[in-house]
Amino acid sequence: MTGQPYTLYGLKLSYFTGKLEAYLRAKGIAFKFVEMNLADFQRCARETGVAQMPQLLTPQGAWLTDTTAIIAHFEDQAVEPRFRPSTASGAFLSRLLEDAFDEWLWRPALYYRWAFREDAQLMGRQIARTLLRDLPAPLWLRSFWITKRQQVEYLRGDGVTQENSPAIERHYLTVLDLLEPIFAARPYLFGDRPCEADFGLFGPMFRHFSHDPTPAAILRERAPHVLRWTANLWATTPDNLASATPVANAPAxxxxxxxxxxxxxxxxxxxxxxxxxxxxxxxxxxxxxxxxxxxxxxxxxxxxxxxxxxxxxxxxxxxxxxxxxxxxxxxxxxxxxxxxxxxxxxxxxxxxxxxx
Known part of the structure; x- marks a missing residue:
């Protein structure tokens, strides 16, 4: 796991890139990070047939895509530290939660990023400065274009309207209220070490809810233990977990x-x-x-x-x-x-x- 490094292509503000970065760090898998530009994005899409991020290039030259599948690939190898619960029911619930955090929290994460002016302007400029840095256009024009594109794709395209936006906000607040007592009681969702569900939750919590101005302000005030969990998971390494009890079942x-x-x-x-x-x-x-x-x-x-x-x-x-x-x-x-x-x-x- 600590031999020749993998190459991780992604963006430092990306939901799924952050999820995979945290997993590789906690697993002790050496990797080098490449912040994608458009040419990198198109090259990875040609190699894999999938226009998405992140994408992981193995030391042997093979490509891995889809963070859920990538994590499952490594967990199937049963190399320590292991993050899959040892019981069948625990493993199923961890996988179910991982999927829910990936997909169920997608809408509120993208809503808070692109529906609020301060957040949209900040993140639009960041994408223009990074992913679109090889596009021959002024920064302001790149920022304007990507912000409008994201709002069309991830607000209107995901069914967000003025009428249902309060429901999306209730979604975020409800999840914070459900998570806060869990992380007040223990360091990770199932116990003393992360499971696959923790990494699924980390995607929206780290690069969206804890970084974007509007949801981050809510997170700090409403769920400080969730915020602490986010920082702790980012800092987790195999050394941190050497004495941690492996996880088995989903606590009550x-x-x-x-x-x-x-x-x-x-x-x-x-x-x-x-x-x-x-x-x-x-x-x-x-x-x-x-x-x-x-x-x-x-x-x-x-x-x-x-x-x-x-x-x-x-x-x-x-x-x-x-x-x-x-x-x-x-x-x-x-x-x-x-x-x-x-x-x-x-x-x-x-x-x-x-x-x-």
């Missing part, structure tokens, strides 16, 4: 968070899978009292199928206990293996619009 005080995900995020995943299966272009759903309509996501459908297949591998007792904790019944019907549906989702990484 995670249940309010699990029930919230079961009530809000999992019904959306179910609706999105149905829409993808029916080849519908858009999906409608309710979240935190707001009404949303967004494009269907083959990527999220594939992730939900993966989670259902992992759930199917659990014992009946484990399935029943997890469903009770979520307050949501994960139904295992034939769609999990339907070849037509699998064909629609097989290109999930190509369909992933999360180029951040």
């Amino acid at each position: 005080d995670l249940d309010p968070l699990l029930r919230c995900i079961g009530a809000d995020y999992l019904p959306y995943l179910k609706a999105n899978l149905e829409a993808v299966a029916n080849q519908a272009p858009r999906v409608r759903f309710e979240s935190f009292g707001g009404q949303f309509e967004i494009p269907t996501s083959p990527y999220r459908a594939a992730c939900w199928l993966d989670l259902r297949r992992q759930f199917a591998a659990l014992s009946k007792e484990e399935q029943s206990a997890i469903s009770a904790r979520l307050g949501f019944e994960i139904k295992l019907d034939g769609k999990a293996l339907d070849p037509t549906l699998l064909a629609l989702t097989i290109r999930r990484r190509v369909s992933n619009r999360h180029w951040q």
